[in-house]
Amino acid sequence: MSIVNPASNYGTVTIVGVGLIGASLGLALKKAGVVNKVLGVGRSADNLDQALKLGAIDGIVDLVDAAKQSDVIVLCVPVAQMRTAFEVLEPHLESRTLLTDAGSTKGDVILAAKEVLGKKACQFVPAHPIAGGAQHGAGAAKVDLFQGRQTIICPLQENSPQDIALVEGFWQSAGAIVKQISGVQHDAIYAAVSHLPHLLSYALMASVVNSEDAEQKLHHVGAGFKDFTRIAASSPEMWRDICLANRTPILKELDQYLAMVSHLRTLIANHDGAGIEKIFKKASQARQDMDGF
Amino acid sequence: MSIVNPASNYGTVTIVGVGLIGASLGLALKKAGVVNKVLGVGRSADNLDQALKLGAIDGIVDLVDAAKQSDVIVLCVPVAQMRTAFEVLEPHLESRTLLTDAGSTKGDVILAAKEVLGKKACQFVPAHPIAGGAQHGAGAAKVDLFQGRQTIICPLQENSPQDIALVEGFWQSAGAIVKQISGVQHDAIYAAVSHLPHLLSYALMASVVNSEDAEQKLHHVGAGFKDFTRIAASSPEMWRDICLANRTPILKELDQYLAMVSHLRTLIANHDGAGIEKIFKKASQARQDMDGF
Structure with a gap:
């Protein structure tokens, strides 16, 4: 990981799943000026185009390329799709790359990460931003979606204190108030x-x-x-x-x-x-x- | 009943129970200019004082006096207190006086009215304004509480078409959109x-x-x-x-x-x-x- 100071610069950030949460995160990180660029991965070309037009992302990549070139990857896909994302990422994941997510449940995502990522699970610091709304899709994105609202992080035993601090700073730079609790809690x-x-x-x-x-x-x-x-x-x-x-x-x-x-x-x-x-x-x-x- | 035209003037109106609904009704009727005066009946002197200060009512009376001097009496008390209100009103109720209510349930109120008022039940046109909020008491009153919102009226077989029209006009003058359905429905x-x-x-x-x-x-x-x-x-x-x-x-x-x-x-x-x-x-x-x- 090339970042020394939390909340200084997170380099190239890839958002996987550019819906309401993912696109709002892109907008917030770019407004905060803490990223070099934000890339987007998604299934719907229309939705990715909308995210590009809104300025939530600067470019579109696939998951394999994301694994190769990102400093931070944020999984904003539905929780049932996390395991597949880990499977595609794992073989290509650089040791400098930090992973976090925005899943609404943690036990299942943590289990999938540990099973699929193996030793690389130490690079994954699970998170859950308490934000959202009835609207969905990139078109509903808001730059202040996380502002003043809680993001829960649920560190793994495998995470280093430095990586936990980096992910904490990452979500804080999007405006969130970060709290740590265990995945079970x-x-x-x-x-x-x-x-x-x-x-x-x-x-x-x-x-x-x-x-x-x-x-x-x-x-x-x-x-x-x-x-x-x-x-x-x-x-x-x-x-x-x-x-x-x-x-x-x-x-x-x-x-x-x-x-x-x-x-x-x-x-x-x-x-x-x-x-x-x-x-x-x-x-x-x-x-x-x-x-x- | 001294009123000929619906929505022209409802004379002296007494509101029994000057909480959020009752006080808002007083404000709305006075703003619409369709009353000579609005009197209030209540258990709490503090709350009645507040209603007076807000201009939701012009004076305070007891139920017996209300029965004697009102053209319209609106029961805005909790549904469990309706029967007692009918019992106090009945012996003194003038034939010119029209009764309506703001109870959230109708079957029990209609039953109480028929049992207690007897022949005078024809003077009671049950109503339910679909308005309210988490706040309660006269202090929470809003002049536009009923504006553009439904008020349901559930006429009795005993009501004359003229009285139904009068009560419909009465709630309309407070801003409500009036719909008729049966009490059971x-x-x-x-x-x-x-x-x-x-x-x-x-x-x-x-x-x-x-x-x-x-x-x-x-x-x-x-x-x-x-x-x-x-x-x-x-x-x-x-x-x-x-x-x-x-x-x-x-x-x-x-x-x-x-x-x-x-x-x-x-x-x-x-x-x-x-x-x-x-x-x-x-x-x-x-x-x-x-x-x-």
């Missing part, structure tokens, strides 16, 4: 605060759409329903992959949630106003406190 | 698109807060979680009452929802990516279409 926490809400939101939309009076219901939705289901507009492919990749923690959180819903169902059926109010009060207070964060 | 639809999402949102907040690593989870929430749980900041008392008042339709919708969640749980446990994606795609498309409304 990450997956448990995000199963609860991100993956489960997405699953529940998709389920409500699906339940309403499948009902006999769907059209009438959809014509009477208010602001509350729209807030609750906003995340159900997210990419079905990406969230299918996340549900599969992180299924053990998600099922655990789902079962805890279903126990709470069942309890509320019983309270309602038993006309137990005091019991319902006690739960609602605790929830309401916690949600109001959150806006103070 | 109303309760089924809103169980699905409003009551159930609130219940599910409270349940997620409660489930997270009750978990052992609650603090860590709450420090990692993103925009999606905040959208999903925004409605869990709503009034616990109001939503307890709604859950009880509309419990049969809510439990029916909840059971349909739980069947969908169970199905998704099985698909995830079985690693059935195609099955998950099919449901997510349908939900995502429906949610994206909604933003076109």
Whole structure:
């Protein structure tokens, strides 16, 4: 790795998967002036062209060339595609090249990295920028997508302190507030605060759409329903992959949630106003406190 | 009733329960210039004072006086308090006085009105303005709260066409787009698109807060979680009452929802990516279409 000072210059950076996250990262790194050039790898020529026009990337390469000429490679592909990306990169990966990612789950990506990269796994510092939105594709990119928002990094035992510091500085230079937690903790926490809400939101939309009076219901939705289901507009492919990749923690959180819903169902059926109010009060207070964060 | 033309002048209007909805209605009616004066009835002297200071009401009365001197009385109290309000009003209610309400459920309110008001039930045209927000109290009032948003009216068989037209004009003059549906339809639809999402949102907040690593989870929430749980900041008392008042339709919708969640749980446990994606795609498309409304 040719970089000495974190946040000084990251040389040639290749972004693999130039969607909302990848293209926003390109814009942010270039605005921060911490890169020589940003290259893009992707499946869709249209999307890559759009990223070029937006100035999110300076050129287009394939994964093999990326492995040969990059100082940093950032994998922004859906989590189910990480293993294949590692397989293509591994034989050509230079020892100076640092790898990071933007995957929403970490356990499965770390497992794939260790299995596929072998000794080169020390070059991979896993990350998860907590940013995104219902829109996807390079066209939705925003230069300030990461600004002031958390990026979690989950260092491996194999990573050197210097490489961890470099990847931390890298995400910071895109505007992120970087926090370190373990991959296991990450997956448990995000199963609860991100993956489960997405699953529940998709389920409500699906339940309403499948009902006999769907059209009438959809014509009477208010602001509350729209807030609750906003995340159900997210990419079905990406969230299918996340549900599969992180299924053990998600099922655990789902079962805890279903126990709470069942309890509320019983309270309602038993006309137990005091019991319902006690739960609602605790929830309401916690949600109001959150806006103070 | 002394009003001939809908939307000309509604005389003396009394708002019973001067919270977010009641105080916003006072502001809107006065701005529209369709009232002689607006009186307020409430339990909290502080809240009534605030409504006076904001100009949402011109004076404070008790329910008995309201019954004697009002042309229109609007019940904006929680649904569980409607029956008591009808009981106090009934002996003093003048035949010229029109009643409407802002209750989030209709079946229980209509039942209470018919039982308590008897022959005078013909003077009550039930309504439900689809407006609100996480904030409550007169201090949160907005003059444009109803502007361009739906207000549902659920006329009774006993109502005269003239009274229905008057109440329709009344809510329109506050800025609302008025739609008529039956009380039974109303309760089924809103169980699905409003009551159930609130219940599910409270349940997620409660489930997270009750978990052992609650603090860590709450420090990692993103925009999606905040959208999903925004409605869990709503009034616990109001939503307890709604859950009880509309419990049969809510439990029916909840059971349909739980069947969908169970199905998704099985698909995830079985690693059935195609099955998950099919449901997510349908939900995502429906949610994206909604933003076109």
